[in-house]
Amino acid sequence: MRRLSYVFAALLLLLLILLTISGGRIYEWITPDVEAIRLNRYYNKGDERYIMIPKSALTDDGSVYVIASEQGFSKQLYYVHKKTLNYIELPEADGAFVYVTTKEIASGSMIINPVDSEMHFEDGEKVIIK
């Protein structure tokens, strides 16, 4: 019993040392890293302001992954939330972008860009910004 206690204590101690040294690195390893853009480009038409979202940031079903951040215990944490948007058709606008009103998404929000078809995130999943 005593010997078992020693072995158990030693193993757990080793594990704790290992996790202390490499905990941060493991987080970086297991968390997907993404490229993010801040939505600070907009287009004014009359009194209305439209946020410009690159088409490369849209998922197959036309949604975007919005990144929310929160100050964690050890570092700034980033979470993704899928958001479906209603786009506005602007005939005169640039074809590389889609346009949404500021009611749909706030100016200055961060989204994942680019989104490839294999990219899929659970709601609230953590990501690391490259």
Next chain:
Amino acid sequence: MKKRLLLLIILTILAAAYVFPVVLTIVNSLRYSGSAFTLRQYGEFFFTNHTAMLYFWNSALYAGAITAVSIIVSFPLGFLFAKVRFRGRDALFFVFVVVMLLPFQATLLPNYIQLRDMKLLNTPLALMLPMMFTPFAVFLYRQFIAAIPNELLEYATLETSSVIKLLRHVVMPQLKAPISALAVLIFCESWNMVEQAIIFASEAPDIMPLSVVLTRLPEDVVFAGATIYMYPVLVVFLLFRETLQKAMEKFRW
């Protein structure tokens, strides 16, 4: 027989009351956002909140250093009170016992002033020094050393005139049980320090022990943190359990 059964039931209820918070902490550490029996909370603790482990090692450093120094420093004092005759010895020992009985909060302000004057506030030493000189260790040593027969010490003085050799080779081997008991008790006390850290190191958040930081952890990992926090105390207890039991049996007021 009935009396015995009743006693057994009462003792079981009392034991359960002590064990319940520990079991609850461990069980809750295996839950995460409603899902049961998952190690996710530990994953979040070690990976997402990985810097919390630095505070764990702060605690380990403080508790280890305090335990080691207390055991070494209190030993000659205990011997002094037990075997060396000098004027005012009993009065001085009485003062020691009174200081031992004082609640920690009573000595907090004098300790703070002393540490401030020594310019040690907000340093690791501020958390360790006041706890390194514990009257309880001196008291426990004194009680055990007093039980060592004087004849044995007199015989040993024929072999050597060195007090250090006498203490090391004759007295120390007789004190394995109290040393183990002290190791467990002092380690647990210093591992659980909270007020000292909050008051003596209020402007140095990086040197805080885990006992203080535990409350600042995110809610969803706090049980995993608390379980990790319990581990060293459980290990120390498991390692010294037998000798601690012996010391308790031998102890005489």
